[in-house]
Amino acid sequence: MIRLIPFLLLLETADASRNWADLVDSSELQPLDPNANNYLLRFDPFERANDTEEDDENVEMEPPAVAADNDDISSPAPSDSNTGNPLTLPPLDDTPVLWQPPELPILNFTNNNDPYPEKPLPAVPMPWYFNYDSTSNFGPGEIGLFSKEGLFDINVHNNHWGQVELAPLSYWEEFTANGWGPYQGVLDNHDPTNRNLCETGSLQSPIDVRENGGGVCKETHQIHTHAGDFGIRSDHVRHEIHPNKLRLLYDRRPCADFVNDAACAEPDPPFADFPNGWGGYSDVLHVDFKVPGEHRIWNEQFDAEMQIFHIHYGRRRLPTQAVLIRARDDGHNAYLEEVLTLFEYEYDMNQAKCARRLREQRRLQSQIHSLLGNKTPDDSHFDSSADFSTLLDLPEFEKEQNQRRLQNSVWDPHHPMLVPSIYFYRYDGSLTEPPCGEFVSWFVCDTPMIISFEQLERMKKILFTNVDENCRLTSIHHDESVARPIRPIGERPVWRCTEEHYGPS
Known part of the structure; x- marks a missing residue:
């Protein structure tokens, strides 16, 4: 009696890189009709009658650059592998039974009933996994008033970020003694790849920003900024x-x-001259967008933060x-729109890769049923053309349209439409995600950036519903937030610099 083994071997030979355990549930194997044997020997599940080599080249898209810090590369859930159901064949039976292929799994893409679904916890979290659910064993904790030995103290409860390890070759490895580039060793005294201060640090961020009696403005001029010469669509950006932010990552200059x-002068990213004895210029490393805002100003929370x-x-x-961000009905920000469209393009590319995977599954299922003479099953749940198939249909057209929309001009992150005030609050703090290194000097703009509600929703959609090429959600948001809750200010001085503190510039 012919079994399914030749078919599985054929699939494995056709493309060894695919995880066929995702496509066939071995626990439901049944004997095949002997007449199917000749078809199986010739069957190529990925042969496409209407496809050409040129079309395949168009569909294959170069994946976007991925930074190593904090990416969720956790072990997959058991349902994503075949270890729970080892391959076994049913007992022999003299009566031929036509094999009924099981329904292929619906991959994890956006649920229309929940516009911002939360990614489930991985079954076996990696040591560097964290999330934003303060009730979980991987969350940042929340600030509160707690009693200790009869005294009340403002502290953080249920903070589990202190146990998070850094992933191998994390983003901050570049700045250690074993790093690379012009800033190799610059942060080595802070040991950012081995020291996690999320739980033990005393200068943590973000905070509820408000000037206190411990600080007086020491800055005598505004931050002088330069746009640099990197085009927004160049290979330099x-x-x-x-999983927890949108990031513009800039190439480094040849030397510091x-x-x-x-x-070292060319090419140059955006850079700035900070007041109060910093001496020289500071290059932009990256620009992050978080939703909602992480800092507060006098306990006011904002919609987002740059x-x-x-x-x-x-x-x-x-x-x-x-820069805190506030959304308004009439607040369309044309300058932010340029970079928001860039992120949307990356989002669409990821959705297109997911759509191709869904189509691939649907095609395989249909071919198996057709091969075995079964009635084609209902595949209405594979709505791969609904939201994200355009790039697959006409990828070159989409790329050309995108290039027309976005000129390769310099996009200045310090532009007045993004940083609307030259005045700021100032304090020393930390990174707002593991390892929470305390080597950040914060300049919090005292006036929020204004955007529209429509732009805010688009930002949330990109950040909260992005998927990888296997259609798995990438965001680790909780309750539509990737903002670390505020930390205690402690005894840190916080001051505000306004016009009265600046001399002639």
């Missing part, structure tokens, strides 16, 4: 969708001291501008 060494991370070679710190 990568636009990445991370571009003031005294002409060889964080512009710079690095200073001499001070070995990250001077960082934070």
